[in-house]
Amino acid sequence: GAVVSQHPSRVICKSGTSVKIECRSLDFQATTMFWYRQFPKQSLMLMATSNEGSKATYEQGVEKDKFLINHASLTLSTLTVTSAHPEDSSFYICSARDFRTSGSSDTQYFGPGTRLTVL
């Protein structure tokens, strides 16, 4: 159980275009999903917290107009990188918190990640 999928796994795009990444919880409902970014040989940095049916909460320094997050259902959150530039190239990973275990036992289950390369 607790499987999270992410699509696409890899995307290459031209500078100035927008890219949408989907995150789905396959066998559980996730009231909260998280979007992380990982640079090479570094830790996972939280970008934003996505709550179903409400606006996302962005971490300090993350541009909410550039990284648009939508969490329209209990099993789907999307991250859209708008007007992508080469410095946005990174590994983006989503995670989902199981609704049934929300609370102090904050186990997040991660998707496989999306490698974005902006040319």
Place this chain on the structure above:
Amino acid sequence: DQQVKQNSPSLSVQEGRISILNCDYTNSMFDYFLWYKKYPAEGPTFLISISSIKDKNEDGRFTVFLNKSAKHLSLHIVPSQPGDSAVYFCAASGRVQGAQKLVFGQGTRLTINP
């Protein structure tokens, strides 16, 4: 301000021996701790967790120890196997700036030598 630290970027262990990965934290509000295993170009895989009310949790070859007074936790893997070679992240959960979040350490690359 690195609230969760893994001071060893890498660790090399002989197959069959014990691997010990360490993690320190600074925020006493953290109440739940997790270890994740990660391969390159993949998402982290949940391994084992421990609540702050416990000092030990065991699951097969994996044991996590928590020393709250020292704000230190460790992951023991015994016996170590070649498939254990990966990057291990420790994470701490708690209310950070008003929201429940996971804060990750920098990771330790574990290499198991045959």
